Amino acid sequence: MRGHAHLIAAYHPGNSVVHRAPLRLKAAFLLVVAVVCFAGAGPFAASGALTAVVVLHFAAQLPAARLWKPIRLMLVFLLLIGAYQFWQSGPLTAWRILAGILATVLAANILTATTPVDRLLDGLARLVAPLRRFGADPERFALTVSLMLRSIPFIIGAFDDVRDAARARGLERNLRARTLPVMICTVAYARQTGEALAARGLGEAEE
């Protein structure tokens, strides 16, 4: 199950106020930050939002490295936008846009870093439940989600096996030899899963 560890990588365990806050409060905070930053607020509002988010980040006892990592991932993009906006509309607008992007990204990261994945998925299920009125089927939806989660390690394992097999034949750089067997495995696995579900009467539409 070596492929599964990455699924919890975003969560940073802790017992801060932010960790204990209810999910809907954190989601509402994220929404407010996003609206303030993208609904044309001035540079001071954007700076305020960024400051609030950074304060909250440390209130949640998250390591400072977590502030830098998302910035590093989009550094080139931020530089491009900053340069373009500086040239087009001056330093204030450039700062407003950059601060807005940073504040929203970091606020969203706080949400995912302080909430375990199973609680996020529960939140999603609660979000879907009212759609039952419009003919949605939360049980089948939940079944599909759990099927997806349990399939990820299998597929990562298939990629590893196929890479080893291709390497043994000297085809490590052959794209077709590296991908086609994985896809055959994947579709066959989906077929078997579907048949196993059908044999147990799971996942069929209720009519």
Added chain:
Amino acid sequence: MTQELAPASRTAAPKLRQNGTALGRGGAHASRPRWNAGDLALIAVFAALLAASIAVPGIPVGPLGVPITLQTLAVTLCGLVLGFGRGTAAVGLYVLLGLVGLPIFSGFRAGPAILAGPSAGYIIGFIFGAAVVGALAPWALRRRGRAGWLFAAATVGMLVVHGLGVLGFMAKGMGYWPAVLADAAYYPGDIIKNVLAVAVALSLHRAFPDVLLRRRR
């Protein structure tokens, strides 16, 4: 088992398993054919394929060993193999769970942060790209010289993804030409991936003839 499942889908859809729209939550209209367990499993496993495609290292290609990542390949394959309804649902499920907070976007990024970042346009574009490819795929598969038509379908999907990617750049305050130039860097890799996707899809349709089209009698 296939024999058991087939009649249900045959009565539901006379020509091919044309599945409905939206995410795999069942239908808003009672008349629309519903997905059976096999369809749900395909949607879930292809969504898992998308999630896994960012967790495996890229494949080195050519003398320089430029790594080819597999995410857009998986998106195209969702459309080519599953068709419109199920392909859109698979990519939609992947994006939804990524937005909810599973670290399954490239670089193990997760959560709604992705919508505030530069790749927002591409992430949303994946859903529409797979939908377009999936809508064209059954038609392309029935034509003579289907490899060419499948490649055309994949190309249209690629253009949709790139178009929305450029819009995503511009929505974050980038100018038109810088956005187009930043986006253009991804075209060569994506064209290679489309060729590969068509080769893989042809083999898959040969190995599993009823995965998208109904078997001819």
